[in-house]
Amino acid sequence: MFDLDLALRFGAALGLGLLLGLERERKRDAELLFGGIRTFALIALLGALGAFMERELNQVWLVLAAFIALSALVIVSYATTAARGELGITTEVTALLAFIVGALCGWQHVGVASVATVVCLLLLTLKDFLHSLARRVELADVEATLKFAVISVIILPLLPNQNFGPPPLDVINPYKIWLMVVLIAGLNFLGYLLVKILGNEHGFLLTGVLGGLVSSTAVTLSFSQRSRQEPAMSSAFVLAIVVAWTIMFLRVVVMVGVVNRALAASLALALGCMAAAGLMVSLVLWQRSRTHEKGVVTAGANPFELSEAIKFGLLFGIVTVLARAAQTYLGAAGLYLAGALAGLTDVDAISLSMANLATANSDSLVVAARTIVIAVLANTLVKAGMAVFMGAPALRRTIVLATVLLLFAGAAGSLVA
Known part of the structure; x- marks a missing residue:
């Protein structure tokens, strides 16, 4: 009697073995290999057959x-290739994996x-x-990543x-403070890792995206200074x-959402309007700067440096106390x-202080959301001031127009929200 389930299991083993063999077959022209597409398919079938017999015959x-017989063949193959000075063992390990894959299908x-x-x-x-x-x-x-991993994974659970x-200033919570440090360092590390993976040279659009994850302030300073040396590329620099500013707006919403979803929802309209305005400006600028193909963004210091993490933790604690004091005594x-x-x-x-202090009640969320929007608007103004002070005339004009549009969008979105 035909067993469909058994046929599917053996078919899966054959198909997966063929895929592994196909990938290894591509290397045959460059080097002598243990096996190709047929060999790997047969190895996977051998694994499936062995698993089937084990189940049927116990x-x-x-x-x-x-598996031992296959391992012996693999060892002989490696010894042969090593004698020729080829020390790679990738194909041999893949062959063992093909057997295990086949056995898993059989099981x-x-x-x-x-x-x-x-x-x-x-x-x-x-x-x-x-x-x-x-x-x-x-x-x-x-080294920095390992240090941070040890401190966050081992120390964090031990903090009270x-x-x-x-x-009413009893808002210093060591565990929550360090948790915020882990969160912000993780977001920074994402941008740092992308720069490491993709390299230092990108189109200006991608440069802005990566720069917004690493530091929108650093992007502003870097390209404002470069605009004085290359004024013809001011549109590309802007x-x-x-784009870096736009990514920062979205980054704040995501960061707050990890801690306080209700507050992130309250923020979404105001910062979403700013991000939409930034996207519109970016599209216009992209059309004007398409002739400039390359931009440069550097990874900067590793965001997992312990000293930087501690500094942010202290800053977060101080801002949290000041925010509670302002809320209590000044409303x-x-x-x-x-x-x-x-x-x-x-x-x-x-932003993180507000996310921790805000409660589920609507009045508290509105005040917290407006506080964050005000902080974002102030930060955008400061960066715009840097660009105007340090940039070429062509960059200044465009930055001023973009800033006015972003501030208007943020204020309008905040009022509507």
Whole structure:
């Protein structure tokens, strides 16, 4: 009697083995390999057959014997290639994986086998990219990342999750403060990692996107200065700056949403209007700057440096206390003032402070959202001032127009919200 399930399992093993063999077959012209498309398909079928026999006969040694025999062939193959000075073992390891993939199919774990095959194919086909990435990673990056991982994974759970300080300023929570440090460092690291992966040269549009994740202020300073040296490219420089600002608006919404979804929803309209205005300006500037193909953005310092994390933690704690004091003694006006002052240097600390302080009640959310919008508007004004002060005349004119549009969009969105 025909067993459809059995046929599908063996078919899956054959198909996955063929995929692995096809990828290895592409390398045959460049080097002598252990096997190609047929060999890998047969190895996967061998694994499936071994698993099937183990299930039917309850003899696990059949699978082990087949795997040991294959391993012996792999060892002989590696010894032969190593004798020729070729020390790579990728194909041999892939052959062992093909057997395991086939066995998983035989044991009815086709999903696991498929995922393993896809991951293996990605690692094989991205060889040049992964080697290039590894060459870009410096020892300092690895050390800083490991330090931060130890401190966040080991220390964070040990910190007390309770508030300290005299009422009503009892808002210092070591656990929450460090959790915010982990969040902001993670977002910064995403931008840093993208720059490391994609390299230093990009189109100006992509430069703005990456720069907005790393530091929109750094993008503003860098391209404003360059506009004095290359005034003819001012449109392209403004494009990178405005795109970086636009990404920053979206970044704030995402960052707040991780901590307080209700507040992020209240923010979405105002900052969404600013992002939409920034996108419109960017599209116009992109049309004007298409002749300029390259931009440069640097990864900067590793955002997982412990000293930088501690500085942000201290800043976050101070801003949180000041925001609570302003809220308690000065009301909403005090929070708006705190937002404006904090936004002169950084929007992350005040945004996360508001996300932690805001409650579910609508009045609290409105005040917190407006405080963050004020901080973003103040920060945008400061960066625009930098560009006007440091940039070429052509860049100044466009930046002023873009800033007016962004501020108007933010104010209008905030009032409507």
